Amino acid sequence: MEQSVIIQEGYTRLKKTRALFVGGLLSALAVLIGVAVTLGSADFTVGESYLAILAGLFPGTFSAPDLATTIVWDFRLHRVLFAVCAGFGLAVAGSVMQGILRNPLASPFTLGIASAATTGASIAIVLGAGVAGGEYLVIGNAFLFALLAALAIYGMARYRGIGSETMVLAGIAVMYLFSAVTSLLQYVGSAEQLQAVVFWTFGSVDKSTWPKLGIVALVLACTIPYLIYRAWDLNALAEGDEVAASLGVPVERSMILFMMIASLLTAVIICFTGTIGFIGLVAPHITRMVVGGDFRTLLPASGLVGALLLLSADSIARSVLAPQVLPVGIVTAFLGVPFFIYLFLHRRNA
Amino acid sequence: MARLSIEDLSFAYRDREVLRGITFPVAAGEVLGLVGPNGCGKTTLIRCVDGMLTPHSGRVRLEGQELRTMHRREVARAMAYVPQSAGNQTASTVFETVLMGRRPYLNWTVSLADEEKVVAALDLLDLGGLALRKVGELSGGERQRVMIARALVQETGVILLDEPTSNLDVCHQMGVMEVLHGLAEERGIAVVLALHDLNLAATYCHRLLVLSGGSVYSHGVPEEVLNEEMLKDVYGIDAVVKRDLAAPYVVPVRPGSLEGGA
Numbered sequence: 001m002e003q004s005v006i007i008q009e010g011y012t013r014l015k016k017t018r019a020l021f022v023g024g025l026l027s028a029l030a031v032l033i034g035v036a037v038t039l040g041s042a043d044f045t046v047g048e049s050y051l052a053i054l055a056g057l058f059p060g061t062f063s064a065p066d067l068a069t070t071i072v073w074d075f076r077l078h079r080v081l082f083a084v085c086a087g088f089g090l091a092v093a094g095s096v097m098q099g100i101l102r103n104p105l106a107s108p109f110t111l112g113i114a115s116a117a118t119t120g121a122s123i124a125i126v127l128g129a130g131v132a133g134g135e136y137l138v139i140g141n142a143f144l145f146a147l148l149a150a151l152a153i154y155g156m157a158r159y160r161g162i163g164s165e166t167m168v169l170a171g172i173a174v175m176y177l178f179s180a181v182t183s184l185l186q187y188v189g190s191a192e193q194l195q196a197v198v199f200w201t202f203g204s205v206d207k208s209t210w211p212k213l214g215i216v217a218l219v220l221a222c223t224i225p226y227l228i229y230r231a232w233d234l235n236a237l238a239e240g241d242e243v244a245a246s247l248g249v250p251v252e253r254s255m256i257l258f259m260m261i262a263s264l265l266t267a268v269i270i271c272f273t274g275t276i277g278f279i280g281l282v283a284p285h286i287t288r289m290v291v292g293g294d295f296r297t298l299l300p301a302s303g304l305v306g307a308l309l310l311l312s313a314d315s316i317a318r319s320v321l322a323p324q325v326l327p328v329g330i331v332t333a334f335l336g337v338p339f340f341i342y343l344f345l346h347r348r349n350a
Numbered sequence: 351m352a353r354l355s356i357e358d359l360s361f362a363y364r365d366r367e368v369l370r371g372i373t374f375p376v377a378a379g380e381v382l383g384l385v386g387p388n389g390c391g392k393t394t395l396i397r398c399v400d401g402m403l404t405p406h407s408g409r410v411r412l413e414g415q416e417l418r419t420m421h422r423r424e425v426a427r428a429m430a431y432v433p434q435s436a437g438n439q440t441a442s443t444v445f446e447t448v449l450m451g452r453r454p455y456l457n458w459t460v461s462l463a464d465e466e467k468v469v470a471a472l473d474l475l476d477l478g479g480l481a482l483r484k485v486g487e488l489s490g491g492e493r494q495r496v497m498i499a500r501a502l503v504q505e506t507g508v509i510l511l512d513e514p515t516s517n518l519d520v521c522h523q524m525g526v527m528e529v530l531h532g533l534a535e536e537r538g539i540a541v542v543l544a545l546h547d548l549n550l551a552a553t554y555c556h557r558l559l560v561l562s563g564g565s566v567y568s569h570g571v572p573e574e575v576l577n578e579e580m581l582k583d584v585y586g587i588d589a590v591v592k593r594d595l596a597a598p599y600v601v602p603v604r605p606g607s608l609e610g611g612a
Contacts, residue, residue, distance in 0.1 A: 004469040007481040011445050011465065014482065232453050235442075239450065242433050245402050247453040247504070248426030292484070293441035296458075 018297045025304035036080045036315045082208035083314040084307040085216045086269045091306025093262040094280030099238040101164040107280040108266035111171030112149045114275045115178040120145025122182045125196045126189040143271035150263030203276035203329030219268045231295035276329045279306045282336045353378040353540040359408030368394045370565045378538040383545045383555035390561040392544035400431045426454035429508040430501035440486025451503035471499040491522030511543040527554040552597040
């Protein structure tokens with residue numbers, strides 16, 4: 001067979017494998033959502049949980065026991081979907097940051113955005129000061145400080161010249177600065193305040209509600225299709241600023257925009273959850289090992305891996321010591337890191 | 351009309367002037383070698399020509415049109431660039447890395463015609479067998495050819511290369527230069543490349559531009575440009591230029607040994 005035919009057939013096969021992988025992840029996620037909804041004190045089967053979900057969506061067509069429908073829709077489904085959206089968003093934000101900064105360690109956490117959110121939350125918890133009141137005191141502060149960190153990184157990089165190296169260094173500086181502020185607040189805070197801050201840093205999807213899920217889903221719906229639309233520019237930027245420029249990508253403008261989108265995604269998620277580590281760092285790596293570096297596939301696939309990882313972690317966190325719920329951030333690390341190390345050691349050129 | 355012309359170009363990093371009054375044309379089908387010692391401004395000049403750096407004064411024209419008046423995508427369809435260190439996306443396949451060169455023409459989807467262009471470029475650079483391998487698995491020479499293939503599928507009239515033969519053994523250096531020379535002569539592409547190896551430059555470049563301290567020291571065919579005086583003035587070395595081969599051949603000698611009857 002002619003070589004050109006072999007190459008094109010090989011590439012078509014590669015595309016099919018990737019589509020299959022994404023399809024597999026979607027199916028696994030659908031199954032896991034059904035299973036996760038069954039977890040809790042009220043016992044019902046996976047079939048009943050699907051029926052309860054469908055009964056809520058199409059009341060005339062499907063019917064399920066009232067109790068199951070109430071429990072699923074009022075208590076469990078928003079939490080499960082929140083974990084899915086949060087995992088998806090954090091993984092996409094991590095993929096974008098690792099790509100444009102060309103740094104495998106770049107993530108919302110290593111770049112100080114999560115650290116700044118913790119400082120914002122700590123100010124609310126310890127000093128009681130914030131931009132919003134009541135339920136949104138901690139959330140509003142965390143969100144604002146996360147965006148402040150992103151602006152600080154942007155400001156420093158702008159002064160020094162936008163580029164991957166300056167952004168990474170500025171991010172690390174920001175991370176240490178905000179960590180120091182948080183430590184100071186912990187030092188001056190009371191024992192109860194300290195406990196609240198520490199608990200916030202564990203990360204959790206416990207406090208999810210439908211309105212909070214709505215906010216996160218809206219931001220995801222506004223940003224992720226745009227990122228996927230600009231996948232070629234992300235591919236080019238991942239090759240280097242000079243290559244991207246020579247391929248017609250407006251480098252500075254794009255880097256700023258992509259960093260801001262990734263920061264917004266992170267901020268809007270972690271202000272509700274606290275710091276859920278590792279998803280933004282590990283999910284993109286796991287996905288890249290399997291599907292390669294093309295952002296057209298990498299973005300949706302790493303989002304799905306992140307969603308699966310966080311939902312699995314949350315399901316384990318809720319069931320392993322039931323009725324006690326472990327902080328999901330801890331389980332994420334226990335679950336994600338060994339899996340990552342396994343892939344890292346067993347795949348060539350990981 | 352020259353395919354690419356640089357007119358009185360100057361550039362400075364803050365207060366430090368790096369390029370001064372650079373002027374030269376490059377014709378279609380010409381391979382122009384930028385030579386000069388480290389720090390003479392070769393890479394800065396390439397970056398100014400490609401529009402990655404904005405010159406403080408002077409103009410860059412592509413087919414007569416001034417670069418700064420052109421849209422980025424338009425420039426990307428007229429001029430490709432191959433950086434010195436190439437292939438960051440090591441998780442991508444060779445095929446996809448080369449496919450990226452179609453970015454100035456693509457919206458989101460890839461047509462069969464785009465794929466065929468990639469296959470043709472891979473074929474030309476003898477990369478067909480590596481198409482589905484990851485870039486991270488390739489040797490330095492193979493990666494360099496991948497980057498040239500990517501520039502090729504950009505279908506531009508000008509290709510700029512920053513030291514494309516650095517880190518390659520002599521066999522791969524010649525392989526890369528043969529390909530570039532062939533592209534210029536057969537497809538009429540204007541090739542501008544920064545090179546350190548003067549003998550490689552003399553063998554494969556139609557013309558050489560010698561940069562010294564940010565200015566043009568000399569510009570012309572290798573036979574004119576490469577001489578003992580230039581090597582002394584620009585590089586500060588004693589050397590003999592042999593002229594009994596197809597191209598001038600520079601043999602550096604140890605300081606003082608020429609007086610001893612070289």
